Amino acid sequence: MVKSLRGMNDILSEDYERFTYFIDLASSVAQRYGFHFIETPLLEETALFKRSVGESSDIVGKEMYQFIDKGENDVCLRPEGTAGVVRAFIEKKLDKAGGIHRFFYHGSMFRYERPQKGRLRQFHQFGVESFGLDSVYEDATMIMMVADILKQCGIGYRLQLNSLGDQNCMPQYRDSLVKFIESVEDEICEDCKRRKETNPIRVLDCKNEKCQSLYIEAPKLINALCSGCQSDFDKLKEILDDNGIKYEIDTNLVRGLDYYSKTAFEFVSDNIGSQSAIAGGGRYDRLVEFLDGRPTPAVGFAMGIERLMELIVMPETKPQGYYIGAMDDESIDTVIRLAQQKRATDKVTVDYKAKSFKNHMKGADKAGAKYFCIIGSNELKSGTMIVKNLEDKTETTIAFGEF
């Protein structure tokens, strides 16, 4: 038997209900915040991700579905959504057009990782990107939008917040951190030694207890922010307080993608196992220029749909539509004809076999129908049918023409 590839799932039945329920809900929230849908290709030039996500990241370093196509192009399936949207933004010359541009998207992302609960090789994200605003109010709006979506889904969460600084304060901080790491280098784990070279900030959230005990003395980025970053971060907290959004400051929150600056945030759930991040995002003011666009401030986030699916509280499904059946073979053709007619406007379930009244009732329940319609030999003769409302149990007899 041919099976689906590792880490790649089919979405159907009840899962699909939840999947589309979330996308519809999130899309309508995004539209209320003034965002417009954007669809970008699943396949992009590999260079796009190397330049945006960053060569030092795990995503680019070891998780990309990368290959050479028949035209000798080095391409890869997108591992995340932001890079493609930024590429489209620049390619459509919206950077030169100026103004504010807000987009939302949803679709498949691909990462060649070892699958586990909440971590797939093909997964789905819903995300938004906002271009042209350096105001911290936009950062706050992003966070409130995620909170809005999660609230409407009935999902509880913790919000973790940090500031990563900008090109004024981050490089200085990085240097001081590297100096610190070198001072304790003999005692830290192998992973941290590697991180010191690739992405020194990442040592701070090392799980190794010995490393953690050493890093208590490490310089904190939060204490090294320049005045602009500091005041934006303070303002962000103030706006969130003002709007009733609870958060925790996590000075070790480092986003895995190189392009973030200033505001970084992550929404986590304690109910879905170790892959607990359900949404993450932040500001990326330098990315547009890194990709050869005119410098444009930007901020965005992405949500992992599969991780949200099991947390979503679905609204109760009410019985809807019609069930229609025949009690004898002679009435079946009439039943089919009436059903076809009714399908112009309503959901109709038809049973093709003649059955007893009781058995048809059971069928109507299984179909989740609101109205039960049945035709037997008596009804066929008189050109009528029995219509019963299964919710309030009222029953009437009507002529075929009235159906």
Next chain:
RNA sequence: GUGGGAUUAGCUCAGCUGGUUAGAGCACUGGUUUGUGGUGCCGGGGGUCGCGGGUUCGAAUCCCGUAUCCCACCCCA
């Protein structure tokens, strides 16, 4: 990529130290004496025991390999 656990009917699982035709609940399906359900009663179908080897008179059960899922590391959505 590294470690550990699991894999038996559509689903959730039982099957003791290897021993005749592998079970349960739910689901599905038929009937319940032609006419009122979701919540009655009786019956029925459905399993190459993940896959491939090996040990044995005999393997769902023991051993090896392999695939997938789960957990941890790593990382992120």
